[in-house]
Amino acid sequence: MVTTILDCYTDEPSGLGVPPYLGTYPRYIAGSLNEPVNYITVDDLRLWKKHGGSIKTVKPSMKTDPSTYNLSIHAPELPNILQQTDHLIVVLGVHVPGKYLSAIPGTLNEVIPMIRDLHCKKTLTGPAVHGTQLFGGKKQEKADLSCFNNVDPHLYKFKFDDVKEFAIAGASLIKQIPDPRMIEIETGRGCDIGKCSFCTEPLKSKVEFREKGDILQEMKTFYDLGARFFRLGKQTCFYTVPNVKDLLRESWQRCPDMNVLHIDNVNPVKVVLDKDRSITEAVVKYCTSGNIAAFGVESFDIEVVRQNTLNSMPQIAYEAVKILNKYGAERGSNGMPKFLPGINILFGLRGESKKTYEENMKWLQRIYDEGLMLRRINIRQVALFEGTSLHDEGGDMLHKNRKYYWKWRNDIRQQIDHPMLQRICPTGTLLKDCYAEVYDGNTTFCRQFGTYPLIVGVKGRLELKKFYDLSITKHMLRSLTGEVNG
Numbered sequence: 001m002v003t004t005i006l007d008c009y010t011d012e013p014s015g016l017g018v019p020p021y022l023g024t025y026p027r028y029i030a031g032s033l034n035e036p037v038n039y040i041t042v043d044d045l046r047l048w049k050k051h052g053g054s055i056k057t058v059k060p061s062m063k064t065d066p067s068t069y070n071l072s073i074h075a076p077e078l079p080n081i082l083q084q085t086d087h088l089i090v091v092l093g094v095h096v097p098g099k100y101l102s103a104i105p106g107t108l109n110e111v112i113p114m115i116r117d118l119h120c121k122k123t124l125t126g127p128a129v130h131g132t133q134l135f136g137g138k139k140q141e142k143a144d145l146s147c148f149n150n151v152d153p154h155l156y157k158f159k160f161d162d163v164k165e166f167a168i169a170g171a172s173l174i175k176q177i178p179d180p181r182m183i184e185i186e187t188g189r190g191c192d193i194g195k196c197s198f199c200t201e202p203l204k205s206k207v208e209f210r211e212k213g214d215i216l217q218e219m220k221t222f223y224d225l226g227a228r229f230f231r232l233g234k235q236t237c238f239y240t241v242p243n244v245k246d247l248l249r250e251s252w253q254r255c256p257d258m259n260v261l262h263i264d265n266v267n268p269v270k271v272v273l274d275k276d277r278s279i280t281e282a283v284v285k286y287c288t289s290g291n292i293a294a295f296g297v298e299s300f301d302i303e304v305v306r307q308n309t310l311n312s313m314p315q316i317a318y319e320a321v322k323i324l325n326k327y328g329a330e331r332g333s334n335g336m337p338k339f340l341p342g343i344n345i346l347f348g349l350r351g352e353s354k355k356t357y358e359e360n361m362k363w364l365q366r367i368y369d370e371g372l373m374l375r376r377i378n379i380r381q382v383a384l385f386e387g388t389s390l391h392d393e394g395g396d397m398l399h400k401n402r403k404y405y406w407k408w409r410n411d412i413r414q415q416i417d418h419p420m421l422q423r424i425c426p427t428g429t430l431l432k433d434c435y436a437e438v439y440d441g442n443t444t445f446c447r448q449f450g451t452y453p454l455i456v457g458v459k460g461r462l463e464l465k466k467f468y469d470l471s472i473t474k475h476m477l478r479s480l481t482g483e484v485n486g
């Protein structure tokens, strides 16, 4: 029996599996099968189904094609792999659609026609079993799933008792990927305080955490296989993870030459509740620079916070921003501040009005005026998923307020993001180890490995998939331009 895992990439609020990240699902599934498995990507499939198997050379006027950028080692022989496959497991599901520099996640409507005719058993798993979101859309993607023999939510929701073994057994899957990957490490599931009206996390998982020793063992296994970029990113709040300071410290004992150790989601309430600031200090001390705690603030309007039972009041979010700045603003060895907050803002929640816009601007402006730094403001329109109170009980303001969103977003970009970027990365800053990822005409776009790294455009065509130290020359709205140092 030959099993092949088709990775169409996943993006959820707590867990990223879009290249250069390697998500947990294909790894755990590979580990759960007591046999060697093939790992292929949606890019491999596109290369053959849409381009006949040949990679186009990028002419000087052209962009790198992100739809076929992330090939596995099986790309040259994909038709053979598919022909030998008895069971195709499709991992798919984007819940937080974004624009990715060098990857395009596969949607059901794209992938189904490409696999329909394959003569093998087909299983669909991943967040898609709860519905997936089309790019920029707010509705779940509807698709005819009849080509799948099986739609299996269990394959992507292994119990942590099983993950202990599967995570380690599945790590060798990385050998089937030729390019470096940021390994997304899971620490926990569920949310211990949140009842946010839009969120599927409490529906998907009860609160539980992995054992520290299991996490470390998984990291060590990847490390021994050559992985050097890690994010402890798959959880709803990093500060809630038990023994988190020991986890960070012991990571370095097991993996002494990591290039990157970052985190992701943090609940601002927990930052404030960490009274002696020892977790914040540990994150600054043990993680590599350019690290970000993404705060799910969603709104600074108290009325919206109340009506959607969001987790933090504006004052708390502000205090958490201040704390992280106090401990993490110092510039680290890769040129970026060591540890900064990021803020997620959601449009379309219950109770949203023009006052929401004013409150958001007021608090963001205050943060800027007080000399604080926010590394990233992520603005999205809320997605309505079945089972959430916003979907089932209604009250979303998407239709009513849509006409304002462009302006609301643009004002944040112009008035806050842009000056903030100048503060975070002033002209002349040297950003080390930026990975040349894609071309657009005569520009090469590069970024560091990490959690939400800044994109730097460099004039000319640098050799791709190599690392460069870049000196920052100019600021665009949300990205930078730079030149190779030396």
Ligand code: SF4
Pocket (backbone or CB within 6 Å): 190, 191, 192, 193, 194, 195, 196, 199, 200, 201, 202, 236, 267, 296, 310, 311
């Ligand atoms: S705090 Fe809210 S948005 Fe975050 S995981 Fe919990 S319920 Fe979801």
